[in-house]
Amino acid sequence: MTSRVVVVMGVAGTGKSTVGPLVAEALGVPYAEGDDFHPAANVAKMSAGIPLDDADRAPWLDAIGDWARGRAALGEGGVIGCSALKRAYRDRLRAAVPGLVFLHLTGDRLLIAARMAARKGHFMTPRLLDSQFAALEPLEADETGAAVDVAPEATVIAQRAVAALRRL
Template identity: 60%
Template sequence: MSSHPPAPPCVVVAGVTGSGKSTVARLLADRLALPFAEGDDFHSPASIAKMAAATPLTDADRAPWLAAIGRWLRERAAAGTGGVVTCSALRRRYRDTLRAACPPAFFLQLSADRATLTERLRDRPGHFMPAALLDSQLAALDALGPDERGAEVDATASPDRIVETAAGLLPWPRP
């Protein structure tokens, strides 16, 4: 009986605004030599405008965004390339949507305290997501359930340390 090496992982780097999703996801994709996608790029112009105006998105606003990210994950899994994408994926039902599109998806949920996140948001000019939406995101955040593939990681560690931790959690031979 031949054994096949595990497929490259499909990783969703999740968390609230300011948790470091983009930085960690880019570094992780580079470390694992996997395709990378920025989840913000999947938002419609209307959703970006809404968030820039400090108006939280509704589930109806999020549905096409989550579907697009799910398609990206499914396509990477089907192609056998794996991939790393950012997505807040705050609620369990949002992660369920992504998992329905790509069942082997692994969620790396970055967490930090409100004070750290607020400080990071002050030092992040030019991003459409204002600090005013942090509280609504923290209120919406559902912890990963024991039946969800993934791990919560302390976002206050250095990005390099987070990436090494994440790489060690994935059942895949790393380059």
């Protein structure tokens, strides 16, 4: 499992940036924060409460794919956070890195909204959550991955995620 690259996916506020590093640590691989791969124009748009469109996401997904491809080429694996809300986005990432694994963090909209409202200093505003849920296409049966509920605390979510990933 540690030689595979895992994308921690889900709508904003599910805990990708919290759970991802815990999963990476448990697997003994590096973690990359997908938000760091956004071009400045994307960050500005989201900060203004404007949802990204597919054209905005393309260079971001390609940058994440480049990072994942590099990790896979090294044979050392890695974990990266990326919303990967649509099947087309995941297909684009898989085209860059065949064998990519997805960890879908799922949860109740009210819980996620409350967590988003409580966090400080993040460019993704809570008013974009509805657009995130509207765009979300959960993992399909032919996609390698697992879904884990985000209701428990982060360490429990990470433990459940690692267990699920090891079963793949």
